Amino acid sequence: MQLLGSNSSPFVRRIRVWAYRNAISLDFKNLDIFAKADREIMIHCNPARKIPILIDDAQTITDSNVIIRYLLEKNQQPRFNWQQENLLTVINACNDSLVELLLCQRSGFNTGDDKLFFNLQNERITETLTYLNTQTTESVFKSCEYLNISLYCLLDWIYFRELTDFSHLTHLTDFYEQFAQQPAIQLTDPRHQK
Ligand SMILES: N[C@@H](CCC(=O)N[C@@H](CS)C(=O)NCC(=O)O)C(=O)O
CATH class of the missing domain: 3.40.30.10 (Glutaredoxin)
Structure with missing residues:
Protein backbone atom coordinates (compact mmCIF):
# COMPACT_ATOMS: atom_id res chain seq x y z
CA MET A 1 0.00 0.00 0.00
CA PRO A 78 -13.56 -3.05 15.26
CA ARG A 79 -14.97 0.28 14.18
CA PHE A 80 -15.09 3.18 16.62
CA ASN A 81 -18.20 3.54 18.72
CA TRP A 82 -20.42 6.60 18.23
CA GLN A 83 -18.92 8.50 21.16
CA GLN A 84 -15.48 7.94 19.70
CA GLU A 85 -16.73 9.07 16.28
CA ASN A 86 -17.98 12.29 17.93
CA LEU A 87 -14.62 12.87 19.58
CA LEU A 88 -12.90 12.37 16.23
CA THR A 89 -15.28 14.94 14.74
CA VAL A 90 -14.21 17.43 17.42
CA ILE A 91 -10.50 16.79 16.79
CA ASN A 92 -11.11 17.15 13.04
CA ALA A 93 -13.04 20.41 13.48
CA CYS A 94 -10.21 21.95 15.46
CA ASN A 95 -7.66 20.71 12.95
CA ASP A 96 -9.67 21.98 9.95
CA SER A 97 -10.10 25.45 11.46
CA LEU A 98 -6.38 25.67 12.17
CA VAL A 99 -5.61 24.64 8.57
CA GLU A 100 -8.03 27.30 7.26
CA LEU A 101 -6.48 30.01 9.42
CA LEU A 102 -2.95 29.01 8.42
CA LEU A 103 -3.92 29.25 4.75
CA CYS A 104 -5.48 32.68 5.43
CA GLN A 105 -2.26 33.83 7.12
CA ARG A 106 -0.24 32.58 4.17
CA SER A 107 -2.62 34.52 1.92
CA GLY A 108 -1.75 37.73 3.78
CA PHE A 109 -4.79 38.06 6.06
CA ASN A 110 -4.60 39.03 9.71
CA THR A 111 -6.58 36.20 11.28
CA GLY A 112 -6.92 38.12 14.54
CA ASP A 113 -9.13 40.72 12.80
CA ASP A 114 -12.72 40.97 14.00
CA LYS A 115 -14.26 39.26 10.94
CA LEU A 116 -16.99 36.63 10.94
CA PHE A 117 -14.87 33.92 9.29
CA PHE A 118 -11.87 34.42 11.59
CA ASN A 119 -14.08 34.74 14.67
CA LEU A 120 -15.85 31.47 13.90
CA GLN A 121 -12.58 29.59 13.41
CA ASN A 122 -10.92 31.12 16.48
CA GLU A 123 -13.96 30.38 18.63
CA ARG A 124 -14.09 26.78 17.36
CA ILE A 125 -10.37 26.24 18.06
CA THR A 126 -10.64 27.59 21.62
CA GLU A 127 -13.79 25.67 22.46
CA THR A 128 -12.78 22.35 20.91
CA LEU A 129 -9.42 22.37 22.70
CA THR A 130 -11.17 23.21 25.98
CA TYR A 131 -13.61 20.37 25.41
CA LEU A 132 -10.87 17.91 24.47
CA ASN A 133 -9.03 18.87 27.65
CA THR A 134 -11.97 17.43 29.61
CA GLN A 135 -12.06 14.25 27.53
CA THR A 136 -8.46 12.97 27.53
CA THR A 137 -8.90 11.40 30.96
CA GLU A 138 -12.15 9.62 30.05
CA SER A 139 -12.06 5.92 29.21
CA VAL A 140 -13.97 6.37 25.95
CA PHE A 141 -11.09 8.51 24.69
CA LYS A 142 -8.26 6.58 26.34
CA SER A 143 -9.44 3.24 24.96
CA CYS A 144 -9.28 4.34 21.32
CA GLU A 145 -5.76 4.24 19.92
CA TYR A 146 -6.62 6.30 16.83
CA LEU A 147 -8.14 9.12 18.91
CA ASN A 148 -5.00 9.29 21.01
CA ILE A 149 -2.85 9.39 17.89
CA SER A 150 -5.06 11.99 16.18
CA LEU A 151 -5.07 14.28 19.21
CA TYR A 152 -1.32 13.97 19.61
CA CYS A 153 -0.73 14.80 15.93
CA LEU A 154 -2.97 17.85 16.26
CA LEU A 155 -1.22 19.13 19.40
CA ASP A 156 2.25 18.52 18.01
CA TRP A 157 1.34 20.32 14.81
CA ILE A 158 0.07 23.28 16.89
CA TYR A 159 3.49 23.42 18.58
CA PHE A 160 5.38 22.89 15.32
CA ARG A 161 3.57 25.73 13.51
CA GLU A 162 3.17 27.86 16.68
CA LEU A 163 -0.57 28.21 16.03
CA THR A 164 -2.13 28.75 19.44
CA ASP A 165 -1.31 28.56 23.14
CA PHE A 166 -2.94 25.72 25.05
CA SER A 167 -0.51 25.66 28.01
CA HIS A 168 -3.39 26.39 30.47
CA LEU A 169 -5.12 23.12 29.40
CA THR A 170 -3.10 20.86 31.65
CA HIS A 171 -4.78 17.55 30.74
CA LEU A 172 -3.80 18.24 27.14
CA THR A 173 -0.21 19.16 28.02
CA ASP A 174 0.10 16.07 30.26
CA PHE A 175 -1.31 13.87 27.52
CA TYR A 176 1.09 15.42 24.99
CA GLU A 177 4.14 14.76 27.15
CA GLN A 178 3.19 11.16 27.87
CA PHE A 179 2.49 10.28 24.25
CA ALA A 180 5.60 11.98 22.84
CA GLN A 181 8.05 9.24 23.79
CA GLN A 182 6.77 6.59 21.42
CA PRO A 183 8.97 5.37 18.54
CA ALA A 184 6.26 6.01 15.91
CA ILE A 185 6.10 9.62 17.08
CA GLN A 186 9.84 10.13 16.83
CA LEU A 187 9.94 8.48 13.39
CA THR A 188 7.25 10.77 11.96
CA ASP A 189 8.33 14.01 13.64
CA PRO A 190 8.15 16.68 10.90
CA ARG A 191 11.12 18.46 12.50
CA HIS A 192 13.36 15.48 11.72
CA GLN A 193 12.20 14.71 8.17
CA LYS A 194 14.16 15.54 5.05
N1 LIG B 1 -10.82 15.89 5.99
C1 LIG B 1 -9.51 15.68 5.42
C2 LIG B 1 -8.64 16.92 5.66
C3 LIG B 1 -7.28 16.77 5.02
C4 LIG B 1 -6.57 18.11 4.89
O1 LIG B 1 -7.09 19.19 5.21
N2 LIG B 1 -5.35 18.03 4.39
C5 LIG B 1 -4.59 19.24 4.14
C6 LIG B 1 -3.15 19.06 4.55
S1 LIG B 1 -3.01 19.10 6.30
C7 LIG B 1 -4.65 19.55 2.65
O2 LIG B 1 -4.50 18.66 1.84
N3 LIG B 1 -4.85 20.82 2.30
C8 LIG B 1 -4.85 21.27 0.95
C9 LIG B 1 -5.77 22.43 0.75
O3 LIG B 1 -6.49 22.80 1.70
O4 LIG B 1 -5.75 23.00 -0.34
C10 LIG B 1 -8.86 14.43 6.01
O5 LIG B 1 -9.22 14.06 7.15
O6 LIG B 1 -8.05 13.79 5.33
Whole structure:
Protein backbone atom coordinates (compact mmCIF):
# COMPACT_ATOMS: atom_id res chain seq x y z
CA MET A 1 0.00 0.00 0.00
CA GLN A 2 1.15 3.50 -0.79
CA LEU A 3 0.31 6.60 1.23
CA LEU A 4 0.52 9.98 -0.47
CA GLY A 5 0.90 12.87 1.91
CA SER A 6 3.33 15.34 3.39
CA ASN A 7 5.71 15.16 6.33
CA SER A 8 4.03 18.06 8.10
CA SER A 9 0.32 17.26 7.65
CA PRO A 10 -1.31 16.14 10.94
CA PHE A 11 -3.99 14.24 8.99
CA VAL A 12 -1.31 12.25 7.16
CA ARG A 13 0.77 11.69 10.28
CA ARG A 14 -2.18 10.05 12.10
CA ILE A 15 -2.33 7.35 9.46
CA ARG A 16 1.43 6.86 9.44
CA VAL A 17 1.60 6.52 13.23
CA TRP A 18 -1.38 4.16 13.37
CA ALA A 19 0.09 1.98 10.61
CA TYR A 20 3.46 1.85 12.30
CA ARG A 21 1.95 0.87 15.66
CA ASN A 22 -0.12 -1.84 13.97
CA ALA A 23 2.79 -3.23 11.96
CA ILE A 24 1.19 -2.30 8.64
CA SER A 25 3.67 -1.50 5.95
CA LEU A 26 2.96 1.73 4.07
CA ASP A 27 5.13 3.05 1.29
CA PHE A 28 5.00 6.75 2.19
CA LYS A 29 5.45 9.35 -0.55
CA ASN A 30 6.11 12.87 0.70
CA LEU A 31 4.52 15.43 -1.65
CA ASP A 32 4.92 19.19 -1.79
CA ILE A 33 1.26 19.79 -2.64
CA PHE A 34 1.88 23.41 -3.65
CA ALA A 35 4.65 22.53 -6.15
CA LYS A 36 3.49 21.83 -9.71
CA ALA A 37 4.68 18.25 -10.28
CA ASP A 38 3.61 16.91 -6.88
CA ARG A 39 0.31 18.79 -7.10
CA GLU A 40 -0.43 16.98 -10.37
CA ILE A 41 0.05 13.64 -8.60
CA MET A 42 -2.33 14.67 -5.80
CA ILE A 43 -4.99 16.03 -8.19
CA HIS A 44 -4.78 12.90 -10.32
CA CYS A 45 -5.62 10.76 -7.27
CA ASN A 46 -8.02 13.06 -5.45
CA PRO A 47 -10.32 15.59 -7.17
CA ALA A 48 -10.85 17.18 -3.74
CA ARG A 49 -7.13 18.13 -3.88
CA LYS A 50 -6.26 17.11 -0.35
CA ILE A 51 -3.98 14.65 1.38
CA PRO A 52 -3.77 11.94 2.72
CA ILE A 53 -4.47 9.49 -0.12
CA LEU A 54 -4.11 5.72 0.24
CA ILE A 55 -3.51 3.53 -2.80
CA ASP A 56 -4.08 -0.19 -2.31
CA ASP A 57 -3.64 -1.94 -5.68
CA ALA A 58 -6.58 -0.72 -7.80
CA GLN A 59 -8.30 0.96 -4.86
CA THR A 60 -7.71 4.62 -4.05
CA ILE A 61 -9.07 5.93 -0.75
CA THR A 62 -9.10 9.60 0.18
CA ASP A 63 -9.63 11.46 3.46
CA SER A 64 -8.04 10.28 6.71
CA ASN A 65 -11.45 9.35 8.19
CA VAL A 66 -12.20 7.00 5.33
CA ILE A 67 -8.64 5.69 5.18
CA ILE A 68 -8.69 4.63 8.83
CA ARG A 69 -12.07 2.92 8.33
CA TYR A 70 -10.62 1.09 5.34
CA LEU A 71 -7.53 0.02 7.28
CA LEU A 72 -9.50 -1.09 10.35
CA GLU A 73 -11.78 -3.19 8.19
CA LYS A 74 -8.92 -4.66 6.17
CA ASN A 75 -7.19 -5.67 9.40
CA GLN A 76 -10.31 -7.05 11.07
CA GLN A 77 -10.31 -4.43 13.78
CA PRO A 78 -13.56 -3.05 15.26
CA ARG A 79 -14.97 0.28 14.18
CA PHE A 80 -15.09 3.18 16.62
CA ASN A 81 -18.20 3.54 18.72
CA TRP A 82 -20.42 6.60 18.23
CA GLN A 83 -18.92 8.50 21.16
CA GLN A 84 -15.48 7.94 19.70
CA GLU A 85 -16.73 9.07 16.28
CA ASN A 86 -17.98 12.29 17.93
CA LEU A 87 -14.62 12.87 19.58
CA LEU A 88 -12.90 12.37 16.23
CA THR A 89 -15.28 14.94 14.74
CA VAL A 90 -14.21 17.43 17.42
CA ILE A 91 -10.50 16.79 16.79
CA ASN A 92 -11.11 17.15 13.04
CA ALA A 93 -13.04 20.41 13.48
CA CYS A 94 -10.21 21.95 15.46
CA ASN A 95 -7.66 20.71 12.95
CA ASP A 96 -9.67 21.98 9.95
CA SER A 97 -10.10 25.45 11.46
CA LEU A 98 -6.38 25.67 12.17
CA VAL A 99 -5.61 24.64 8.57
CA GLU A 100 -8.03 27.30 7.26
CA LEU A 101 -6.48 30.01 9.42
CA LEU A 102 -2.95 29.01 8.42
CA LEU A 103 -3.92 29.25 4.75
CA CYS A 104 -5.48 32.68 5.43
CA GLN A 105 -2.26 33.83 7.12
CA ARG A 106 -0.24 32.58 4.17
CA SER A 107 -2.62 34.52 1.92
CA GLY A 108 -1.75 37.73 3.78
CA PHE A 109 -4.79 38.06 6.06
CA ASN A 110 -4.60 39.03 9.71
CA THR A 111 -6.58 36.20 11.28
CA GLY A 112 -6.92 38.12 14.54
CA ASP A 113 -9.13 40.72 12.80
CA ASP A 114 -12.72 40.97 14.00
CA LYS A 115 -14.26 39.26 10.94
CA LEU A 116 -16.99 36.63 10.94
CA PHE A 117 -14.87 33.92 9.29
CA PHE A 118 -11.87 34.42 11.59
CA ASN A 119 -14.08 34.74 14.67
CA LEU A 120 -15.85 31.47 13.90
CA GLN A 121 -12.58 29.59 13.41
CA ASN A 122 -10.92 31.12 16.48
CA GLU A 123 -13.96 30.38 18.63
CA ARG A 124 -14.09 26.78 17.36
CA ILE A 125 -10.37 26.24 18.06
CA THR A 126 -10.64 27.59 21.62
CA GLU A 127 -13.79 25.67 22.46
CA THR A 128 -12.78 22.35 20.91
CA LEU A 129 -9.42 22.37 22.70
CA THR A 130 -11.17 23.21 25.98
CA TYR A 131 -13.61 20.37 25.41
CA LEU A 132 -10.87 17.91 24.47
CA ASN A 133 -9.03 18.87 27.65
CA THR A 134 -11.97 17.43 29.61
CA GLN A 135 -12.06 14.25 27.53
CA THR A 136 -8.46 12.97 27.53
CA THR A 137 -8.90 11.40 30.96
CA GLU A 138 -12.15 9.62 30.05
CA SER A 139 -12.06 5.92 29.21
CA VAL A 140 -13.97 6.37 25.95
CA PHE A 141 -11.09 8.51 24.69
CA LYS A 142 -8.26 6.58 26.34
CA SER A 143 -9.44 3.24 24.96
CA CYS A 144 -9.28 4.34 21.32
CA GLU A 145 -5.76 4.24 19.92
CA TYR A 146 -6.62 6.30 16.83
CA LEU A 147 -8.14 9.12 18.91
CA ASN A 148 -5.00 9.29 21.01
CA ILE A 149 -2.85 9.39 17.89
CA SER A 150 -5.06 11.99 16.18
CA LEU A 151 -5.07 14.28 19.21
CA TYR A 152 -1.32 13.97 19.61
CA CYS A 153 -0.73 14.80 15.93
CA LEU A 154 -2.97 17.85 16.26
CA LEU A 155 -1.22 19.13 19.40
CA ASP A 156 2.25 18.52 18.01
CA TRP A 157 1.34 20.32 14.81
CA ILE A 158 0.07 23.28 16.89
CA TYR A 159 3.49 23.42 18.58
CA PHE A 160 5.38 22.89 15.32
CA ARG A 161 3.57 25.73 13.51
CA GLU A 162 3.17 27.86 16.68
CA LEU A 163 -0.57 28.21 16.03
CA THR A 164 -2.13 28.75 19.44
CA ASP A 165 -1.31 28.56 23.14
CA PHE A 166 -2.94 25.72 25.05
CA SER A 167 -0.51 25.66 28.01
CA HIS A 168 -3.39 26.39 30.47
CA LEU A 169 -5.12 23.12 29.40
CA THR A 170 -3.10 20.86 31.65
CA HIS A 171 -4.78 17.55 30.74
CA LEU A 172 -3.80 18.24 27.14
CA THR A 173 -0.21 19.16 28.02
CA ASP A 174 0.10 16.07 30.26
CA PHE A 175 -1.31 13.87 27.52
CA TYR A 176 1.09 15.42 24.99
CA GLU A 177 4.14 14.76 27.15
CA GLN A 178 3.19 11.16 27.87
CA PHE A 179 2.49 10.28 24.25
CA ALA A 180 5.60 11.98 22.84
CA GLN A 181 8.05 9.24 23.79
CA GLN A 182 6.77 6.59 21.42
CA PRO A 183 8.97 5.37 18.54
CA ALA A 184 6.26 6.01 15.91
CA ILE A 185 6.10 9.62 17.08
CA GLN A 186 9.84 10.13 16.83
CA LEU A 187 9.94 8.48 13.39
CA THR A 188 7.25 10.77 11.96
CA ASP A 189 8.33 14.01 13.64
CA PRO A 190 8.15 16.68 10.90
CA ARG A 191 11.12 18.46 12.50
CA HIS A 192 13.36 15.48 11.72
CA GLN A 193 12.20 14.71 8.17
CA LYS A 194 14.16 15.54 5.05
N1 LIG B 1 -10.82 15.89 5.99
C1 LIG B 1 -9.51 15.68 5.42
C2 LIG B 1 -8.64 16.92 5.66
C3 LIG B 1 -7.28 16.77 5.02
C4 LIG B 1 -6.57 18.11 4.89
O1 LIG B 1 -7.09 19.19 5.21
N2 LIG B 1 -5.35 18.03 4.39
C5 LIG B 1 -4.59 19.24 4.14
C6 LIG B 1 -3.15 19.06 4.55
S1 LIG B 1 -3.01 19.10 6.30
C7 LIG B 1 -4.65 19.55 2.65
O2 LIG B 1 -4.50 18.66 1.84
N3 LIG B 1 -4.85 20.82 2.30
C8 LIG B 1 -4.85 21.27 0.95
C9 LIG B 1 -5.77 22.43 0.75
O3 LIG B 1 -6.49 22.80 1.70
O4 LIG B 1 -5.75 23.00 -0.34
C10 LIG B 1 -8.86 14.43 6.01
O5 LIG B 1 -9.22 14.06 7.15
O6 LIG B 1 -8.05 13.79 5.33
